[in-house]
Amino acid sequence: MADQERLNQGEFILWTGLGITSFVGFWYIFVLLGVVPKQFLPPPHEVVVRFVHLLQEPFSGYTLLAHIASSFQRFLYGFLLAVVIGVPLGLLMALSKYANQLFTPFFESIRFVAPIAWVPFAALWFGTGIGGPILVIFMGAFPPVLINTYRGAIHVDRKYLEAARMLGAGKLRLMTEVLFPASIPSIVAGLRISAGLGWQSLVGAELIVASSGVGYMMVKGQASIQTDIVMSGMIAIGLIGLLIDVLLRQAEKLAVHYKEV
Protein backbone atom coordinates (compact mmCIF):
# COMPACT_ATOMS: atom_id res chain seq x y z
CA MET A 1 0.00 0.00 0.00
CA ALA A 2 2.61 2.48 -1.07
CA ASP A 3 0.01 5.15 -1.66
CA GLN A 4 -0.81 5.24 2.03
CA GLU A 5 2.56 6.72 2.82
CA ARG A 6 2.89 10.34 3.76
CA LEU A 7 3.58 12.82 1.02
CA ASN A 8 6.68 14.88 1.52
CA GLN A 9 6.20 18.61 1.72
CA GLY A 10 7.05 19.27 -1.90
CA GLU A 11 4.55 16.71 -3.14
CA PHE A 12 1.90 18.04 -0.80
CA ILE A 13 2.33 21.59 -2.05
CA LEU A 14 2.38 20.34 -5.65
CA TRP A 15 -0.92 18.45 -5.38
CA THR A 16 -2.64 21.08 -3.26
CA GLY A 17 -1.54 23.74 -5.72
CA LEU A 18 -2.77 21.63 -8.63
CA GLY A 19 -6.11 21.25 -6.92
CA ILE A 20 -6.63 24.97 -6.44
CA THR A 21 -5.34 25.87 -9.88
CA SER A 22 -7.56 23.38 -11.63
CA PHE A 23 -10.61 24.54 -9.67
CA VAL A 24 -10.06 28.19 -10.54
CA GLY A 25 -8.77 27.22 -13.99
CA PHE A 26 -11.85 25.23 -14.95
CA TRP A 27 -14.00 28.07 -13.69
CA TYR A 28 -12.18 30.50 -16.00
CA ILE A 29 -12.24 28.07 -18.91
CA PHE A 30 -15.97 27.66 -18.59
CA VAL A 31 -16.41 31.43 -18.62
CA LEU A 32 -13.95 32.13 -21.40
CA LEU A 33 -15.25 29.42 -23.69
CA GLY A 34 -18.68 30.87 -23.12
CA VAL A 35 -20.14 27.48 -22.20
CA VAL A 36 -22.40 29.37 -19.83
CA PRO A 37 -23.28 33.04 -20.26
CA LYS A 38 -21.34 35.41 -18.04
CA GLN A 39 -24.51 36.50 -16.34
CA PHE A 40 -24.92 33.00 -14.92
CA LEU A 41 -21.29 32.23 -14.21
CA PRO A 42 -19.18 35.35 -13.64
CA PRO A 43 -15.40 34.78 -13.52
CA PRO A 44 -13.91 34.49 -10.02
CA HIS A 45 -12.30 37.92 -9.96
CA GLU A 46 -15.61 39.60 -10.77
CA VAL A 47 -17.22 37.87 -7.80
CA VAL A 48 -14.45 39.16 -5.56
CA VAL A 49 -14.82 42.68 -6.97
CA ARG A 50 -18.57 42.53 -6.44
CA PHE A 51 -18.06 41.30 -2.90
CA VAL A 52 -15.83 44.27 -2.09
CA HIS A 53 -18.28 46.63 -3.79
CA LEU A 54 -21.18 45.27 -1.79
CA LEU A 55 -19.32 46.08 1.40
CA GLN A 56 -19.64 49.76 0.55
CA GLU A 57 -22.58 50.15 -1.80
CA PRO A 58 -26.05 49.27 -0.59
CA PHE A 59 -27.96 46.53 -2.41
CA SER A 60 -31.65 45.99 -1.69
CA GLY A 61 -31.58 48.57 1.06
CA TYR A 62 -28.37 47.88 2.91
CA THR A 63 -24.67 47.33 2.41
CA LEU A 64 -23.38 43.79 2.78
CA LEU A 65 -22.04 44.63 6.22
CA ALA A 66 -25.44 45.82 7.36
CA HIS A 67 -27.06 42.66 5.95
CA ILE A 68 -24.51 40.58 7.82
CA ALA A 69 -25.13 42.55 10.99
CA SER A 70 -28.86 42.01 10.83
CA SER A 71 -28.44 38.28 10.09
CA PHE A 72 -25.99 37.95 12.91
CA GLN A 73 -28.24 39.75 15.36
CA ARG A 74 -31.09 37.37 14.58
CA PHE A 75 -28.78 34.42 14.87
CA LEU A 76 -27.54 35.60 18.24
CA TYR A 77 -31.04 36.08 19.65
CA GLY A 78 -32.27 32.71 18.42
CA PHE A 79 -29.16 30.94 19.60
CA LEU A 80 -29.15 32.58 23.04
CA LEU A 81 -32.83 31.81 23.45
CA ALA A 82 -32.10 28.15 22.68
CA VAL A 83 -29.30 28.13 25.25
CA VAL A 84 -31.29 29.94 27.94
CA ILE A 85 -34.18 27.52 27.60
CA GLY A 86 -32.31 24.38 26.54
CA VAL A 87 -29.66 24.20 29.26
CA PRO A 88 -31.92 24.54 32.33
CA LEU A 89 -34.52 22.25 30.76
CA GLY A 90 -31.89 19.62 30.01
CA LEU A 91 -30.61 19.76 33.59
CA LEU A 92 -34.12 19.57 34.96
CA MET A 93 -34.92 16.56 32.79
CA ALA A 94 -31.80 14.81 34.04
CA LEU A 95 -32.65 15.55 37.64
CA SER A 96 -36.36 14.83 37.74
CA LYS A 97 -38.11 11.83 36.27
CA TYR A 98 -41.39 13.71 36.13
CA ALA A 99 -39.95 16.53 34.06
CA ASN A 100 -38.37 13.97 31.79
CA GLN A 101 -41.62 12.11 31.22
CA LEU A 102 -43.50 15.33 30.73
CA PHE A 103 -41.23 16.88 28.11
CA THR A 104 -39.80 13.88 26.25
CA PRO A 105 -42.85 12.95 24.15
CA PHE A 106 -43.44 16.60 23.29
CA PHE A 107 -39.83 17.10 22.33
CA GLU A 108 -39.56 13.84 20.38
CA SER A 109 -42.53 14.74 18.21
CA ILE A 110 -41.17 18.20 17.47
CA ARG A 111 -37.64 17.07 16.78
CA PHE A 112 -38.55 15.36 13.55
CA VAL A 113 -39.94 18.52 12.00
CA ALA A 114 -37.18 20.09 9.95
CA PRO A 115 -36.53 23.60 11.36
CA ILE A 116 -37.21 25.06 7.96
CA ALA A 117 -40.77 23.68 8.03
CA TRP A 118 -41.49 26.18 10.82
CA VAL A 119 -41.12 29.05 8.40
CA PRO A 120 -44.85 29.43 7.62
CA PHE A 121 -45.87 29.47 11.26
CA ALA A 122 -42.94 31.74 12.10
CA ALA A 123 -44.16 34.24 9.54
CA LEU A 124 -47.76 33.91 10.69
CA TRP A 125 -46.98 34.36 14.38
CA PHE A 126 -44.06 36.74 14.46
CA GLY A 127 -43.92 38.40 11.06
CA THR A 128 -40.97 38.76 8.77
CA GLY A 129 -38.95 41.32 10.75
CA ILE A 130 -36.91 39.80 13.48
CA GLY A 131 -39.34 37.48 15.29
CA GLY A 132 -40.08 35.06 12.46
CA PRO A 133 -36.48 34.17 11.60
CA ILE A 134 -35.64 33.90 15.31
CA LEU A 135 -38.24 31.17 15.78
CA VAL A 136 -36.73 29.20 12.89
CA ILE A 137 -33.20 29.58 14.28
CA PHE A 138 -34.45 28.58 17.69
CA MET A 139 -36.02 25.44 16.25
CA GLY A 140 -32.71 24.54 14.62
CA ALA A 141 -30.51 25.36 17.60
CA PHE A 142 -32.66 24.07 20.45
CA PRO A 143 -32.54 20.25 20.06
CA PRO A 144 -28.73 19.84 20.19
CA VAL A 145 -28.47 22.08 23.27
CA LEU A 146 -31.16 20.17 25.10
CA ILE A 147 -29.92 16.72 24.11
CA ASN A 148 -26.29 17.41 24.98
CA THR A 149 -27.09 19.05 28.30
CA TYR A 150 -29.32 16.14 29.19
CA ARG A 151 -26.74 13.54 28.17
CA GLY A 152 -23.98 15.37 29.98
CA ALA A 153 -26.01 15.70 33.15
CA ILE A 154 -27.28 12.13 33.15
CA HIS A 155 -23.72 10.84 33.07
CA VAL A 156 -22.68 12.80 36.13
CA ASP A 157 -21.65 10.32 38.79
CA ARG A 158 -24.60 9.71 41.09
CA LYS A 159 -22.21 9.80 44.05
CA TYR A 160 -21.80 13.56 43.69
CA LEU A 161 -25.54 14.07 43.62
CA GLU A 162 -26.03 11.94 46.70
CA ALA A 163 -23.21 13.67 48.53
CA ALA A 164 -24.64 17.08 47.71
CA ARG A 165 -28.12 15.97 48.71
CA MET A 166 -26.81 14.63 51.99
CA LEU A 167 -25.18 17.97 52.68
CA GLY A 168 -28.60 19.51 52.30
CA ALA A 169 -28.53 20.97 48.80
CA GLY A 170 -31.94 21.69 47.32
CA LYS A 171 -32.97 20.89 43.74
CA LEU A 172 -31.95 24.30 42.48
CA ARG A 173 -28.50 24.08 44.01
CA LEU A 174 -28.10 20.53 42.72
CA MET A 175 -28.74 21.85 39.24
CA THR A 176 -26.60 24.97 39.39
CA GLU A 177 -23.75 23.75 41.54
CA VAL A 178 -23.40 20.05 40.74
CA LEU A 179 -25.02 19.08 37.45
CA PHE A 180 -24.24 22.23 35.50
CA PRO A 181 -20.48 22.45 36.13
CA ALA A 182 -20.08 18.73 35.61
CA SER A 183 -21.78 18.77 32.24
CA ILE A 184 -20.12 21.86 30.80
CA PRO A 185 -17.92 19.97 28.29
CA SER A 186 -20.94 18.16 26.87
CA ILE A 187 -22.97 21.37 26.80
CA VAL A 188 -20.29 23.25 24.90
CA ALA A 189 -20.02 20.41 22.38
CA GLY A 190 -23.77 20.73 21.90
CA LEU A 191 -23.45 24.48 21.44
CA ARG A 192 -21.17 23.97 18.48
CA ILE A 193 -23.62 21.67 16.73
CA SER A 194 -26.50 23.92 17.56
CA ALA A 195 -24.74 27.06 16.32
CA GLY A 196 -24.06 25.32 13.02
CA LEU A 197 -27.67 24.24 12.62
CA GLY A 198 -28.95 27.61 13.80
CA TRP A 199 -26.85 29.49 11.28
CA GLN A 200 -28.06 27.19 8.50
CA SER A 201 -31.67 27.59 9.51
CA LEU A 202 -31.20 31.35 9.57
CA VAL A 203 -30.13 31.32 5.95
CA GLY A 204 -33.14 29.23 5.04
CA ALA A 205 -35.47 31.50 6.98
CA GLU A 206 -34.06 34.59 5.36
CA LEU A 207 -34.49 33.17 1.90
CA ILE A 208 -38.20 32.94 2.54
CA VAL A 209 -39.28 35.34 5.28
CA ALA A 210 -37.17 38.40 5.84
CA SER A 211 -36.80 41.94 4.67
CA SER A 212 -33.08 42.23 5.34
CA GLY A 213 -30.12 39.95 5.94
CA VAL A 214 -27.69 38.04 3.77
CA GLY A 215 -30.29 35.45 2.73
CA TYR A 216 -32.64 38.21 1.66
CA MET A 217 -29.89 39.86 -0.33
CA MET A 218 -29.28 36.57 -2.13
CA VAL A 219 -32.94 36.18 -3.02
CA LYS A 220 -32.94 39.70 -4.45
CA GLY A 221 -29.81 38.89 -6.42
CA GLN A 222 -31.48 35.72 -7.64
CA ALA A 223 -34.61 37.57 -8.74
CA SER A 224 -32.57 39.99 -10.84
CA ILE A 225 -30.25 37.19 -12.07
CA GLN A 226 -27.12 38.77 -10.61
CA THR A 227 -25.11 35.65 -10.03
CA ASP A 228 -22.18 37.60 -8.61
CA ILE A 229 -24.40 38.92 -5.80
CA VAL A 230 -25.71 35.45 -5.04
CA MET A 231 -22.16 34.15 -4.91
CA SER A 232 -21.02 37.04 -2.70
CA GLY A 233 -23.82 36.12 -0.32
CA MET A 234 -22.63 32.51 -0.29
CA ILE A 235 -19.11 33.65 0.52
CA ALA A 236 -20.32 35.88 3.34
CA ILE A 237 -22.45 33.10 4.82
CA GLY A 238 -19.60 30.63 4.56
CA LEU A 239 -17.16 33.01 6.24
CA ILE A 240 -19.46 33.88 9.15
CA GLY A 241 -20.36 30.23 9.64
CA LEU A 242 -16.68 29.37 9.71
CA LEU A 243 -15.99 32.15 12.21
CA ILE A 244 -18.75 30.97 14.55
CA ASP A 245 -17.42 27.43 14.35
CA VAL A 246 -13.83 28.47 15.08
CA LEU A 247 -14.93 30.51 18.12
CA LEU A 248 -16.94 27.65 19.56
CA ARG A 249 -14.15 25.20 18.86
CA GLN A 250 -11.92 27.37 21.03
CA ALA A 251 -14.60 27.35 23.71
CA GLU A 252 -14.73 23.57 23.42
CA LYS A 253 -10.99 23.33 24.03
CA LEU A 254 -11.31 25.56 27.08
CA ALA A 255 -14.17 23.46 28.38
CA VAL A 256 -12.17 20.25 28.11
CA HIS A 257 -9.35 21.85 30.06
CA TYR A 258 -11.82 23.06 32.58
CA LYS A 259 -12.86 19.48 33.21
CA GLU A 260 -9.31 18.39 33.88
CA VAL A 261 -8.65 21.10 36.43
Next chain:
Amino acid sequence: MWFGLTEWTGAISSARFPSPTEAWNSFKIIALQGYGNGKLYQHVLQSVILVTSGFLVSSSLGILLGILMGANKKIEAFVNPIFLTLRPIPPLAWIPLAIVWLGLGNSAKIMVIFVAAFVPSVINTYTGVRSIEVPQREAAAMLGISRYAYYREVLIPGALPLIFTGLRLSLQASWTTLVAAELVGATLGLGSILNQAAQDINPAMILVGMISVALSGWLMTQILAKAERYAIPWRA
Protein backbone atom coordinates in the same frame (compact mmCIF):
# COMPACT_ATOMS: atom_id res chain seq x y z
CA MET B 1 -54.03 19.92 26.24
CA TRP B 2 -54.18 20.78 22.57
CA PHE B 3 -57.97 20.22 22.55
CA GLY B 4 -58.29 22.25 25.72
CA LEU B 5 -56.46 25.27 24.47
CA THR B 6 -57.92 25.48 21.02
CA GLU B 7 -61.34 23.88 20.91
CA TRP B 8 -62.93 24.13 24.33
CA THR B 9 -61.57 27.30 25.84
CA GLY B 10 -60.41 29.12 22.72
CA ALA B 11 -57.33 30.35 24.56
CA ILE B 12 -55.42 30.17 21.29
CA SER B 13 -57.34 31.58 18.37
CA SER B 14 -57.68 29.26 15.40
CA ALA B 15 -56.26 32.01 13.20
CA ARG B 16 -52.93 31.31 14.92
CA PHE B 17 -52.94 27.62 15.63
CA PRO B 18 -55.54 25.15 14.40
CA SER B 19 -57.62 22.89 16.60
CA PRO B 20 -57.37 19.13 16.08
CA THR B 21 -60.70 19.06 14.28
CA GLU B 22 -59.61 21.73 11.83
CA ALA B 23 -56.35 19.93 11.20
CA TRP B 24 -58.24 16.69 10.58
CA ASN B 25 -60.57 18.45 8.15
CA SER B 26 -57.64 19.95 6.29
CA PHE B 27 -56.08 16.54 6.15
CA LYS B 28 -59.23 15.13 4.57
CA ILE B 29 -59.32 17.96 2.05
CA ILE B 30 -55.74 17.50 0.93
CA ALA B 31 -55.91 13.71 0.94
CA LEU B 32 -59.18 13.41 -0.96
CA GLN B 33 -59.67 16.54 -3.04
CA GLY B 34 -56.15 17.84 -3.31
CA TYR B 35 -54.61 21.18 -2.41
CA GLY B 36 -51.93 23.23 -4.13
CA ASN B 37 -51.86 21.40 -7.47
CA GLY B 38 -52.14 17.89 -6.12
CA LYS B 39 -53.35 15.41 -3.58
CA LEU B 40 -51.32 14.60 -0.52
CA TYR B 41 -49.87 11.36 -1.88
CA GLN B 42 -48.72 13.18 -5.04
CA HIS B 43 -46.91 15.81 -2.97
CA VAL B 44 -45.30 13.15 -0.80
CA LEU B 45 -44.27 11.06 -3.78
CA GLN B 46 -42.79 14.06 -5.56
CA SER B 47 -40.65 15.03 -2.57
CA VAL B 48 -39.65 11.52 -1.56
CA ILE B 49 -38.68 10.47 -5.08
CA LEU B 50 -36.60 13.62 -5.58
CA VAL B 51 -34.81 13.16 -2.29
CA THR B 52 -34.14 9.45 -2.74
CA SER B 53 -32.79 9.79 -6.24
CA GLY B 54 -30.65 12.83 -5.46
CA PHE B 55 -29.47 11.27 -2.23
CA LEU B 56 -28.54 7.95 -3.83
CA VAL B 57 -26.55 9.47 -6.68
CA SER B 58 -24.84 12.04 -4.50
CA SER B 59 -23.91 9.78 -1.64
CA SER B 60 -22.55 7.05 -3.92
CA LEU B 61 -20.29 9.61 -5.56
CA GLY B 62 -19.47 11.02 -2.13
CA ILE B 63 -18.52 7.62 -0.75
CA LEU B 64 -16.38 6.96 -3.80
CA LEU B 65 -14.53 10.25 -3.41
CA GLY B 66 -14.20 9.71 0.33
CA ILE B 67 -12.61 6.31 -0.21
CA LEU B 68 -10.22 7.70 -2.80
CA MET B 69 -9.27 10.59 -0.52
CA GLY B 70 -8.76 8.25 2.40
CA ALA B 71 -6.67 5.78 0.44
CA ASN B 72 -4.57 8.11 -1.66
CA LYS B 73 -2.74 11.12 -0.24
CA LYS B 74 -2.28 12.75 -3.62
CA ILE B 75 -5.98 12.77 -4.32
CA GLU B 76 -6.57 14.06 -0.81
CA ALA B 77 -4.14 16.95 -1.28
CA PHE B 78 -5.71 17.68 -4.66
CA VAL B 79 -9.33 17.76 -3.54
CA ASN B 80 -8.95 19.11 -0.02
CA PRO B 81 -8.54 22.84 -0.74
CA ILE B 82 -11.62 22.89 -2.99
CA PHE B 83 -13.53 20.92 -0.44
CA LEU B 84 -12.52 23.11 2.48
CA THR B 85 -13.62 26.23 0.62
CA LEU B 86 -17.03 24.89 -0.30
CA ARG B 87 -17.73 23.07 2.95
CA PRO B 88 -18.67 26.00 5.22
CA ILE B 89 -21.37 27.11 2.80
CA PRO B 90 -24.59 25.59 4.10
CA PRO B 91 -26.58 23.62 1.50
CA LEU B 92 -29.50 26.00 1.90
CA ALA B 93 -27.32 28.84 0.63
CA TRP B 94 -27.07 27.03 -2.72
CA ILE B 95 -30.79 27.37 -3.32
CA PRO B 96 -30.68 30.85 -4.93
CA LEU B 97 -27.78 29.82 -7.13
CA ALA B 98 -29.58 26.65 -8.18
CA ILE B 99 -32.64 28.70 -9.08
CA VAL B 100 -30.59 31.17 -11.11
CA TRP B 101 -28.91 28.34 -12.96
CA LEU B 102 -31.67 25.81 -13.37
CA GLY B 103 -34.97 27.54 -12.66
CA LEU B 104 -37.77 26.34 -10.44
CA GLY B 105 -38.08 22.82 -11.83
CA ASN B 106 -36.82 19.48 -10.62
CA SER B 107 -33.24 19.94 -11.80
CA ALA B 108 -32.61 22.83 -9.41
CA LYS B 109 -33.91 20.71 -6.56
CA ILE B 110 -31.71 17.81 -7.54
CA MET B 111 -28.74 20.16 -7.57
CA VAL B 112 -29.33 21.38 -4.00
CA ILE B 113 -30.01 17.86 -2.76
CA PHE B 114 -26.79 16.80 -4.41
CA VAL B 115 -24.82 19.52 -2.64
CA ALA B 116 -26.49 18.77 0.68
CA ALA B 117 -25.89 15.03 0.58
CA PHE B 118 -22.40 15.15 -0.90
CA VAL B 119 -20.40 16.83 1.86
CA PRO B 120 -21.40 14.64 4.85
CA SER B 121 -20.91 11.42 2.91
CA VAL B 122 -17.44 12.44 1.72
CA ILE B 123 -16.27 13.59 5.14
CA ASN B 124 -17.51 10.58 7.03
CA THR B 125 -16.32 8.04 4.48
CA TYR B 126 -12.91 9.69 4.52
CA THR B 127 -12.79 9.64 8.33
CA GLY B 128 -13.94 6.03 8.26
CA VAL B 129 -11.16 4.98 5.92
CA ARG B 130 -8.59 6.85 7.98
CA SER B 131 -9.85 5.22 11.15
CA ILE B 132 -8.68 1.80 10.00
CA GLU B 133 -5.70 1.07 12.14
CA VAL B 134 -2.20 0.72 10.79
CA PRO B 135 -1.63 -2.83 12.12
CA GLN B 136 -4.71 -3.97 10.23
CA ARG B 137 -3.40 -2.45 7.03
CA GLU B 138 0.04 -3.89 7.56
CA ALA B 139 -1.29 -7.33 8.33
CA ALA B 140 -3.24 -7.27 5.10
CA ALA B 141 -0.18 -6.09 3.18
CA MET B 142 1.95 -8.77 4.76
CA LEU B 143 -0.47 -11.46 3.74
CA GLY B 144 0.10 -10.35 0.17
CA ILE B 145 -3.45 -9.32 -0.39
CA SER B 146 -4.37 -8.01 -3.82
CA ARG B 147 -5.47 -4.42 -4.20
CA TYR B 148 -9.03 -5.43 -5.04
CA ALA B 149 -9.25 -7.79 -2.08
CA TYR B 150 -7.80 -5.11 0.17
CA TYR B 151 -10.58 -2.71 -0.73
CA ARG B 152 -13.22 -5.38 -0.47
CA GLU B 153 -12.12 -7.13 2.69
CA VAL B 154 -10.38 -4.47 4.76
CA LEU B 155 -11.06 -0.94 3.68
CA ILE B 156 -14.77 -0.91 2.99
CA PRO B 157 -15.89 -3.04 5.94
CA GLY B 158 -13.65 -1.00 8.23
CA ALA B 159 -15.11 2.26 7.05
CA LEU B 160 -18.71 1.06 6.88
CA PRO B 161 -19.93 2.22 10.31
CA LEU B 162 -18.82 5.78 9.64
CA ILE B 163 -20.09 5.62 6.07
CA PHE B 164 -23.53 4.97 7.48
CA THR B 165 -23.19 7.84 9.92
CA GLY B 166 -22.47 9.98 6.89
CA LEU B 167 -25.47 8.60 5.04
CA ARG B 168 -27.76 9.45 7.94
CA LEU B 169 -26.50 13.01 8.04
CA SER B 170 -26.72 13.23 4.24
CA LEU B 171 -30.29 12.07 4.21
CA GLN B 172 -31.30 14.55 6.88
CA ALA B 173 -29.54 17.40 5.12
CA SER B 174 -31.09 16.55 1.76
CA TRP B 175 -34.56 16.36 3.24
CA THR B 176 -34.27 19.74 4.98
CA THR B 177 -32.79 21.33 1.91
CA LEU B 178 -35.46 19.96 -0.38
CA VAL B 179 -38.24 21.25 1.84
CA ALA B 180 -36.57 24.65 1.88
CA ALA B 181 -36.13 24.64 -1.88
CA GLU B 182 -39.78 23.74 -2.35
CA LEU B 183 -40.76 26.53 0.01
CA VAL B 184 -38.86 28.99 -2.14
CA GLY B 185 -40.55 27.84 -5.30
CA ALA B 186 -42.26 24.70 -6.51
CA THR B 187 -45.58 23.60 -7.90
CA LEU B 188 -45.67 20.17 -6.31
CA GLY B 189 -44.10 18.71 -3.18
CA LEU B 190 -44.44 18.98 0.58
CA GLY B 191 -42.65 22.31 0.78
CA SER B 192 -45.07 23.74 -1.75
CA ILE B 193 -48.00 22.76 0.49
CA LEU B 194 -46.41 24.81 3.26
CA ASN B 195 -45.80 27.70 0.93
CA GLN B 196 -49.33 27.65 -0.48
CA ALA B 197 -50.87 27.31 2.98
CA ALA B 198 -48.78 30.20 4.27
CA GLN B 199 -49.97 32.40 1.44
CA ASP B 200 -53.59 31.40 2.03
CA ILE B 201 -53.05 31.98 5.79
CA ASN B 202 -54.39 28.51 6.47
CA PRO B 203 -52.83 27.37 9.78
CA ALA B 204 -54.56 24.00 9.70
CA MET B 205 -53.03 23.21 6.32
CA ILE B 206 -49.61 24.43 7.49
CA LEU B 207 -49.84 21.97 10.35
CA VAL B 208 -50.83 19.13 8.04
CA GLY B 209 -47.85 20.00 5.84
CA MET B 210 -45.47 20.03 8.78
CA ILE B 211 -46.70 16.69 10.05
CA SER B 212 -46.30 15.19 6.58
CA VAL B 213 -42.76 16.55 6.34
CA ALA B 214 -41.89 15.09 9.74
CA LEU B 215 -43.48 11.70 9.07
CA SER B 216 -41.92 11.22 5.65
CA GLY B 217 -38.52 12.25 6.99
CA TRP B 218 -38.86 9.91 9.92
CA LEU B 219 -39.91 7.03 7.68
CA MET B 220 -36.91 7.45 5.39
CA THR B 221 -34.57 7.51 8.39
CA GLN B 222 -36.11 4.26 9.61
CA ILE B 223 -35.56 2.60 6.24
CA LEU B 224 -31.93 3.71 6.28
CA ALA B 225 -31.51 2.35 9.81
CA LYS B 226 -32.88 -1.00 8.59
CA ALA B 227 -30.37 -0.98 5.75
CA GLU B 228 -27.61 -0.22 8.23
CA ARG B 229 -28.49 -3.19 10.41
CA TYR B 230 -28.53 -5.37 7.32
CA ALA B 231 -25.20 -4.07 6.01
CA ILE B 232 -23.25 -4.17 9.28
CA PRO B 233 -24.71 -7.09 11.19
CA TRP B 234 -21.59 -7.28 13.39
CA ARG B 235 -22.45 -3.86 14.75
CA ALA B 236 -26.00 -4.58 15.77
